[in-house]
């Protein structure tokens with residue numbers, strides 16, 4: 184490594200979905216210098232580039248490998264919470280689905296104290312990001328940095344899922360992201376180009392890498408921000424066993440993700456006073472909301488069907504079709520999202536019920552969860568894993584929504600559409616309500632969409648204001664999925680990329 188400059192205008196921590204976009208946009212101004220610090224290394228690996236291989240990254244060097252605390256409302260099971268640890272962050276690890284969300288997700292953000300973040304505000308940003316390859320629509324963007332496409336040559340099973348939904352009386356969407364209402368079944372959009380993953384690294388970071396005003400530092404783990412009174416003046420990071428400091432002349436922006444950003448704040452003494460005192464960290468700012476309000480979509484793994492004959496081989500990411508629906512018709516938007524999965528998926532606790540691997544799965548999920556969890560530090564040791572309490576199914580409303588989702592999925596799975604493929608329903612089968620709830624508690628897992636641990640807004644539990652500035656500290660912002668006031672009702676990558684773009688706009692303004 185050549186000697187790093189001692190100071191930059193901006194230091195961005197985390198080269199994931201939001202951080203990569205932010206660093207690339209800020210350095211479009213050649214008078215601005217940016218240091219982008221990433222804990223992981225290159226994403227240029229065959230297992231990352233192949234969009235079907237994302238489950239093989241679990242627990243390896245490219246995954247932070249976090250586990251949850253025992254899930255109290257799920258029979259104390261412990262879940263794995265994968266997070267990408269490389270350039271591109273989770274966009275280099277994820278299942279490549281591209282979903283913006285429901286318009287009311289963003290309108291609710293705006294209404295709850297975040298002016299500038301309504302659907303009308305963020306739609307132009309989504310359009311600017313996209314290079315959409317599907318049918319033209321006023322709601323889609325073309326020519327942007329991120330290649331977005333309908334699935335190429337989808338699996339017949341995924342197509343059957345959409346037909347099963349139609350036979351069950353549900354609408355079919357030509358393009359999920361051209362539907363403002365997001366109600367119905369359809370294929371996911373994918374960030375895959377020529378059969379290869381196409382992430383924020385390809386769309387934003389690589390084109391910016393040759394700029395002399397952008398420095399990307401990999402294999403560097405940021406432990407804390409450096410404060411001078413109530414002003415953030417830089418960060419402290421570990422690299423090759425040594426601790427280094429770098430100065431930010433203008434601002435530090437944390438884009439370390441839903442687990443990483445609150446963790447850095449807590450290690451810096453910014454967070455709930457009692458939590459900090461309990462691990463012996465001096466309090467710099469008593470910010471009660473740091474690490475609170477953790478939300479994640481709860482995915483059921485899953486409703487499994489034995490296939491007649493051999494299972495059609497996986498195509499694309501192995502999960503190409505989906506459905507958004509309401510568990511209660513009085514809701515303003517969808518709160519459940521079944522996903523069709525082209526392989527058998529069961530929780531470790533129920534895996535022994537799988538007869539063999541020639542099975543497919545329908546996985547219902549709850550995408551407007553009422554349950555809330557926390558991120559806390561286990562100790563003041565910067566190398567200790569954080570305590571991640573996702574707290575799935577701790578609210579009855581989530582159990583009720585999941586019950587409705589399971590019934591809807593069983594109707595689709597047992598519909599005539601699947602007759603050519605279905606040998607039998609392996610699980611859950613027609614259980615009574617008590618047993619079905621137990622099945623749910625034994626099967627719920629992460630849908631990989633944790634958000635909201637540094638929520639944006641204007642009440643005492645908020646961590647950043649609508650300009651993403653951390654309350655009580657000058658020169659420090661957060662830009663990643665942790666700032667979402669509430670999780671969106673779609674998969675969370677596209678909104679995270681949007682947050683990176685919006686952060687750049689706010690900083691440049």
Ligand SMILES: Cc1cc2nc3c(=O)[nH]c(=O)nc-3n(C[C@H](O)[C@H](O)[C@H](O)COP(=O)(O)OP(=O)(O)OC[C@H]3O[C@@H](n4cnc5c(N)ncnc54)[C@H](O)[C@@H]3O)c2cc1C
Nearest residue numbers: 197199200201222272273277278280405443663664674676
């Ligand atoms: C297995 C999996 C499948 C998923 N599938 C989909 C999908 O198909 N569609 C979808 O929309 N969403 C999906 N998601 C979720 C989506 O990818 C994330 O919500 C989104 O990428 C989050 O972006 P972010 O910028 O908040 O954080 P990230 O992309 O996680 O970026 C954070 C970055 O910060 C780095 N970092 C963290 N701490 C530090 C530190 N202390 N010092 C230095 N660097 C640090 C990390 O290594 C990482 O690179 C999936 C996620 C996973 C894990």
